[in-house]
Amino acid sequence: MRHCLTIAITAWLLLFTGNAFAQDTFDDSVARAQLTSAVENHEPVDKLEHVVVTEPVAQVAFFTEIVGRPDSKIQHLWFYQNKLMAEVNLTIGSGRWRTYSSKKIRHDWTGNWRVLVVDNQQNILAEHPFEVVAGSQQ
Structure with missing residues (x-):
């Protein structure tokens, strides 16, 4: 099942990655979804748009x-x-739930990234493409 999900999502990504900075998409059940440098007190501390800089490692959430x-x-x-780099399972505990996952991105992992939020039926609820650049390239 996991292998089929990876293949299906990879195929979908290959079809729709013509524009690396496509607009974020959200399902009605996603009130907010954003890339941030950290989460404190259950809230993102900032909003990273579509470029993340590594020096030498970027921690993003x-x-x-x-x-x-x-x-x-x-x-x-x-x-x-x-290429799927991380799969993070998150439990939704109530009718309004804030959660996050984080990823350390090495300086040599420059290029196109994407975070997908999927439900347990593999429906895509949200997506956010972003690019990672080396510290001196911003």
Whole structure:
């Protein structure tokens, strides 16, 4: 099942990655989803748009607020150059739930990244593409 999900998402990404900075998309159950440098007190501390700079390692987090899906599960799928790098399982505990996952990105992992939020039926709830550049390239 996991292998099929990876293949399906990779195929979908290959079809729709013509514009590396496509607009974020959200399902109705996603009240907020954003890339941030950290989460404190259950809130993102800033909003990273579409470029992340590594010096030498970038720590980024993907914050998601889910509404109307109590007692369910979601996953954050972190892709680098269309390769699945991390799969993070997250439990939604109530009708309004804030959660996040984080990723350390090495300086040599420059290029296109994407975070997908999927439910337990593999429906894509949100996506956020971003680019990682080396510290001296900003």
